[in-house]
Amino acid sequence: MLTVDEVAGWPEEPLALAARQARDTGRTLRTEVTGARAELTRLKRWHGRAHDAAAHRLAQEADHAEEIARVLAAFADTAAAAGTELAAGRDTVMRLVGEQSGIRADGKDRAIDTAEDSAQPDAKVRAALADLDGIDRRRASELSRLSADLDAMVHGHVTVATPEGRRDPDGIVNRLVALTPEQRRDLLRRMSSGDVDRVVAANPQVVGNLDGVPFGVRIVANRRSIEEALEAEISRGAGDGPRAHQLRAMLGTIPDPHHPGRRVRRQFITFANTKAGRSIEMFGAWSSQTRGAAVYVPGTGTKMDSAGANRTAAWNFANRSGAPVFLYMDGQFPPNLAAAASPGFATSMAPNLVGFSRALDAEVADHAPGAATTYIGHSYGGAVVGTAEQLGLRADRVVYASASGTGVLPGGADAWVNHDAAQRYSVTPPGDPIQPVQSSGAHGGDPDNAPGVTRMDSGDYSNGERVRGVHGHGAYFDDPGSDAFKNMVAVIRGEPVTPYVEREPDMPRPG
Incomplete structure (x- = not known):
């Protein structure tokens, strides 16, 4: 096992140099191969079998080089993560050693009972060393395997073992x-x-x-x-x-929503570097205490480069509910209100959401058997969720939050495939500008009035101000202390919700 003297001699940033060199080598490899292919392309007057053979061989080498560069990137990423973990473990050990040897956190001496006490690591130090030794061995194994892959790739593609060979x-x-x-x-x-x-x-x-x-x-x-x-x-x-x-x-990294005192890497279940960007980001993690999981589908104008408020809302859902939460941006959202009149964005996104629901069910079965899944659709995202319900979305609970409708396919809520298999809720503040869209039926009808849907109270913000009007369409997502947000968290947790209280008409009465 590691000793205090060994740990004390570690560099300030363990493995930082190895990570940097591996990443730089990968970049150099890509650059050289790209340059070689560009050079071949510039030889416009060269034709014939030799040219075709060279192009074919270069394509093979480019593919091989790309795989090597990816393994180098994996080595760099693993080394960087290992260095962070090892440095944190080293700091913990040295802090405990300092406390044992009589140096308190405030720099003052602490009394030591005997010389023997000061010479031998106490139980806390030994436990910290054991934890650090485990990290060291696990990360060493990962890096050794990646190094072996790189050695093998020098001579060509590596193969993998499957049940068929x-x-x-x-x-x-x-x-x-x-x-x-x-x-x-x-x-x-x-x-x-x-x-x-x-x-x-x-x-x-x-x-x-x-x-x-x-x-x-x-x-x-x-x-x-x-x-x-x-x-x-x-x-x-x-x-x-x-x-x-x-x-x-x-x-x-971001603060861990389940343990905000520590930071964790961001986690993406899908990613595509399209113009608007596509992704599904996971906030939180599975644990033995997981009782639910939620998928949050935002609305009009959502883009990867400007979705900060949506990410914050997803983080707050995970933090307040204790459940892993998935911010679903795997599709093209309407870029503006004019485009939101079209049902095409919902019909395009909904099939993928149905597929994701089945993938999520498989993860729940593996990591948190019995946990309930909740789907929250906000604004146009509600139309996406409703359309997915029309196509067979598998959910335990669904929330239509200031949703534009219940699904853009014919039949609206009546066409939900699993009509009796889920608990459904809605929340729409009075005076919310989505109310006329709901009433028009353009996206399938008003979820607040759909059969089997429990309308929850939108109530007040955490400062006591009423949730209402134009601002109320989305501001409650920005305030985890608001009554509307707390109701949505209660749905994720499977707890009782506060039903809607009518304080004023949904829409101003004419005249």
Whole structure:
């Protein structure tokens, strides 16, 4: 096991140099291969079999180099994470040693009973050393495996073990695409974690967006995809642009919503670097205490580069409910109110949401059996959720929050496939500008009046001001202390809600 003297001699930032060198090597490799392919393209007068053979060979080497660069990126990422964990563990050990040897946190001496006490690590120090030793061994194993992969890749593609024998990782990716989500999950479950990582390295953009691939694997794959998207922004000279800024933030950390005193990496279940950006971000984690999970679908104008308020709301849902919460932005939202009149955005997004609901059910079965799932659709996001219900969304609870309707397909709420299988709630403040849209039936009808839907009270903000009017359409999502937000949290937790109290008409009476 590690000793205090060994830990005390560690550098300030363990493995920082190794992480930086691995990342820089990967960048250099990509740059050189890109340059070689560009050089071949510039030889416009060269034709014939030799040219075609060179182009084919270069394409093969480019694919191989890309896989090596991804393994180098994985090594860099693992080394950086290991360094952070090791530094934190070292600091804990040295703090405890300082306390044992009589130096208090305030710099004053603390009495020591005997010389023997000061010479031997006490129980707290020994426990901290044991924890740190475990981290050290686990991270060393991960880095050793990645180093072995790099050594093997010098001589060509590595293969992975499957139930049918050893296969090329690219072939496994192609096979995953052709399988059903259930078949994907079964195949990956029967492979080692190291081989699954090799499949991720072959094509993280594909693996990270396949329903049926376990969320933990998708999170790793999408981190690779985000890193590569950032590299692409830098390469095209947009390294200081808003998208690059957003991608760097996505690779960073946030306070853990379940334990705000510590920071955790952000987690993405899907990611696509489209113009508006597409993603599903997970806030929180599964645990033995998990009793629910929630999916929050925001509304008009949602884009990856400007979704800060939506992320904060999702974080607050996770923090207040204790459940993992998924911010669902996996699609094209209406860019403005004029575009929101179209049902096309909902019909485009809803099928993917149905697929995600099945993927989420599989994760719940693996990590939190019996936990209830809740889907919250805000504004146009309510029309997306309602349309997904018309297509077979599997949910235990659904909340229509200032929702524009119950689904844009014919039949509205009457066309919900699992009509009696879920508890449904709505919350719409009086004077909310969505009220006329609800009444028009353009998106399927008013969820507040739909059969089987419990309308919850919108009440007041945390400062005592009434939730109402234009501001009330979304401001309660920004105030976790508001009555409306607390009601939505109660739904996620499976607790009683406060029913709607009419204090004024929903819409001003004419005349």
